[in-house]
Amino acid sequence: MRTAWLVLAVVVLADLMDLIDSSVATLAGPSIHADLGGGQVTVQWVLSAYTAAFALGLVTSGRLGDLLGRRRLFLLGMTGFTLASLACGLAPGVAVLIVARTLQGLCGSVMIPQGLALVKIVFPPQHLRKALAPVGPLMGLTMVAGPILAGWLLHLDLFGSQWRSIFLINVPFGVLAGLLGRRVLPHRGGEDPAARLDLTGVGLLTAASALLIVPLIQGRDAGWPAWTYLMTAAAVVLLGLFVVSQRRSPHPVITPTLFRKRSFVVGLVIVAGFYASLSAFVLVVNLLLQQGMHWTPLRTGLTLIPWALGTAVAVLLAGAVLAERLGRATLHLGLSLAVLGLLAVWWSLAHWGTAVTVWNLAPALLLTGFGSGLVFVPLVDFIIGDTTTEEVGTGAGLLNAVQQFAGAIGVAALGTVFLTRAGHHPTPHSSLAAAEFVLATTAALNLVTLLLVGLLPKHAQNAHG
Secondary structure, eight states, X not given: OHXXXXXXXXXXXXXXXXXXXXXXXXXXXXXXXXXXXXXXXXXXXXXXXXHHHHHHHHHHHHHHHHHHOHHHHHHHHHHHHHHHHHHHHHOOSHHHHHHHHHXXXXXXXXXXXXXXXXXXXXXXXXXXXXXXXXXXXXXXXXXXXXXXXXHHXXXXXXXXXXXXXXXXXXXXXXXXXXXXXXXXXXXXXXXXXXXXXXXXXXHHHHHHHHHHHHHHHHHHHHTOXXXXXXXXXXXXXXXXXXXXXXXXXXXXXXXGGGGGOHHHXXXXXXXXXXXHHHHHHHHHHHHIIIIISOOXXXXXXXXXXXXXXXXXXXXXXXXXXXXXXXXXXXXXXXXXXXXXHHHHHHHHHHHHGGGOOHHHHHHHHHHHHHHXXXXXXXXXXXXXXXXXXXXXXXXXXXXXHHHHHHHHHHHXXXXXXXXXXXXXXXXXXXXXXXXXXXXXXXXXXXXXXXXXXXXXXXXXXXXTO
């Protein structure tokens, strides 16, 4: 059992590195832009390159684990992730940084899905639930702690590294996880010799996603020329072709039986809306406070502490008590409080204007974080709860992919709305007006997801044991 717990430690460390890396760049974005230039869309590309590449890779990497071996792919992904983090930290310009972030996302997507499969191999079924119990809350806490960690690192400016330290900090942890993983990860287990990769499906899905992300990020800066609309239309067509190909494929990328489960389908739609609004909220608050109000990264990170604290308390509360006892009602409560919190942030900005302080924002941010924190644990239970043993791997991969891709879309779409309304030379007043509009939009998006919760069963199932 000692080896099993060491395997869990390696897998959790990998997950933490991914989650921190997907959130720290949000706060460091203005510093990256100030150092490397590249226009206002730089921040969006640095964020979306990682999350979109991660989401796209997740869809296929689970199947690749069946073909090539879980251990081999995990260690390959960890090595690549560590080297890409080093490349991010040493990037001489925007183009290199975006390419390195894309590689980082792809390597992360290769590494993460193998972890769950390796943990399931080394733990007996009767101990698996106990082993995984703290993982969900830990993931939630790590995601909200990322921006605060980034603010602290930027303030310390270790060895004059400025924003680069937020990427370089991955390197020692990646080396440690890689060395420990080589010693403790099982050499065999979980492979399926009969597995095949549907290259047509992978190609269609990848092309459709790229055609959607590029115009959303680049369109505003280019003045929304005709090619942006053509690319978006082509993305819709390719998604349709992907659906048709999956119905006919003998080895589909996504297990088709998953889409016959209402809780899975509705849950994914809720996840998409929730994570799109969450990522947009964090981005816009950072852009407002740093670029619009000219606050330091440390002050911005400290401002987010009430939000992180509210999220942490709610995640622990939902994981320990509420999710199991209240079921669907936990989602109703969480999303309702999140909507109220977002409206409270909107009111605080509208009321205080340029005189807004950390203390003015703290109650609204605390409420927003608490509402969001109640959503994480039960939502995963509803989506994965009634999947079979054969479906759970694909289901978990698709859940993570939707989370990441929705985050990328939220950053691209609502980030573009903020930058458009703030103007090419944002002032405190124009940034405030832009942030108020986006906050109202994210509140409306959460309200839509709240209405969809009624389509879920009252309690999550647990078919896969």
